[in-house]
Amino acid sequence: MSLHFDPVAIFDAHILSEQEKKDYFQSLRDRNKYKIQKSIEAIDKNKELLVDAYWKLYYDIQDDNKDQIRNYGKQHRAWEDKICQLCGSKLKYIDYGGYSPFWGCLNYKDGSGKHTTVSDREPTLYLDIKKAVSWLTNITIDNGFKGTIRATELYNFYMDSGFEDIRLFYAGNSSEKYLNIYRDVKKNSNSYERKCYDDLKQKHDTVLFQLGIRYESEHTGGKSRYCFLDLLASDKDRVYIYECKTNDHDTNDTQRNLYCSVMYYLLHVHQDERDLSFEYLIQKPYDPNSPFIK
Numbered sequence: 001m002s003l004h005f006d007p008v009a010i011f012d013a014h015i016l017s018e019q020e021k022k023d024y025f026q027s028l029r030d031r032n033k034y035k036i037q038k039s040i041e042a043i044d045k046n047k048e049l050l051v052d053a054y055w056k057l058y059y060d061i062q063d064d065n066k067d068q069i070r071n072y073g074k075q076h077r078a079w080e081d082k083i084c085q086l087c088g089s090k091l092k093y094i095d096y097g098g099y100s101p102f103w104g105c106l107n108y109k110d111g112s113g114k115h116t117t118v119s120d121r122e123p124t125l126y127l128d129i130k131k132a133v134s135w136l137t138n139i140t141i142d143n144g145f146k147g148t149i150r151a152t153e154l155y156n157f158y159m160d161s162g163f164e165d166i167r168l169f170y171a172g173n174s175s176e177k178y179l180n181i182y183r184d185v186k187k188n189s190n191s192y193e194r195k196c197y198d199d200l201k202q203k204h205d206t207v208l209f210q211l212g213i214r215y216e217s218e219h220t221g222g223k224s225r226y227c228f229l230d231l232l233a234s235d236k237d238r239v240y241i242y243e244c245k246t247n248d249h250d251t252n253d254t255q256r257n258l259y260c261s262v263m264y265y266l267l268h269v270h271q272d273e274r275d276l277s278f279e280y281l282i283q284k285p286y287d288p289n290s291p292f293i294k
Contacts, residue, residue, distance in 0.1 A: 003276050003277060003278060005256060005260045005261075005278070007257065007260070007261050008217050008218060008258050009217060010216070010261050010262055010264075011218075013213055013215040013216075014213065014214045014215070015211065016213065020212070021210075021212045024212065036153065039148065039153040039154075042145060042148045043154060043157050046145075049143060050154070053139045053142065053143050054139065054166075057135055057139060057166065061128075061129075061166070064128050065127045068125065068126060068127060069127075072123060072125040075118055075123040076122070076123050078118050079119075079123055082103055083116075084107070084116040086112065086115050086116060087112065089105055089107055091118070092105075092106055100119065101120045102117055102120055103116075103117070103119075103120060104118075132169070132170035133167055135166040136151040136154050136155055136175060139154065140154065151175075151179060155176065189245075189246055189283075193210075193230050194209075196281050197209050205234060206235075207231060207233045208232045211228065212226065213227050213266075215265075217258070217261070217262075230243050231243075234274070236274075237275065239263065239275070239276050239277070240277045241259055241276070241277065241278045241279070242280075242281050243256070244280075244281045244283070245282050246283050247283065247284050256278055259278065260276065260278055264276060
């Protein structure tokens with residue numbers, strides 16, 4: 001074996017027929033519809049509680065940031081008016097050269113208290129926005145609705161009821177954007193997979209797209225699980241697993257180990273002695289500003 005990976009014990013594996021793939025994906029769609037309906041029903045039964053939870057979180061975030069907001073207000077007034085907030089004197093622009101220039105009060109040595117000093121740049125308000133960024137998740141978990149109420153339906157409920165998007169209000173970016181981005185990334189990744197499929201057909205004898213496999217392993221507790229290989233190519237002497245990723249941050253050793261183990265099992269069962277290779281096809285380099293890293 002020239003391919004190095006951490007093997008997973010596979011007890012059974014079976015390549016899905018096209019009908020089995022259709023049935024599997026239909027079951028996922030049915031399950032998703034059921035979850036959406038249950039989420040909507042739970043919201044409808046708990047409207048009053050969810051409204052109270054919204055305002056509690058809204059004001060909790062304000063309380064967490066009251067000192068920052070208060071100090072920002074003072075700093076911004078001083079920066080706009082160029083007036084010391086302690087003694088009322090006019091601030092003087094000070095630039096020593098080699099240091100950041102600032103506006104300062106010349107009475108800073110009089111011992112009456114802390115006189116105003118502000119940057120020459122407009123002050124920026126920095127808030128602790130962790131609660132705001134994950135506000136929908138926080139409300140569901142804090143109120144016992146984890147696994148019952150989904151973020152998308154909860155967001156729609158609040159927007160339809162005239163509430164503000166807490167993430168947009170405090171963090172400056174829309175919750176809707178981040179709810180939809182997973183769908184958009186999936187759509188984009190499917191397009192990239194199709195492109196890779198077309199390219200690989202020019203390189204290999206055979207290329208299969210989204211090969212579905214039902215398997216049992218040491219980690220499944222005797223239950224069947226499903227995996228779908230993005231692209232499986234083969235030539236006379238070798239079989240190739242290709243996994244398409246949006247960026248190199250998305251690579252997953254657990255997935256790699258499983259897919260290689262499953263394919264080795266299938267090759268062994270079918271007495272296929274060809275070598276196996278695994279390769280990630282990366283669409284673009286890792287972006288540290290990706291919304292998934294927030």
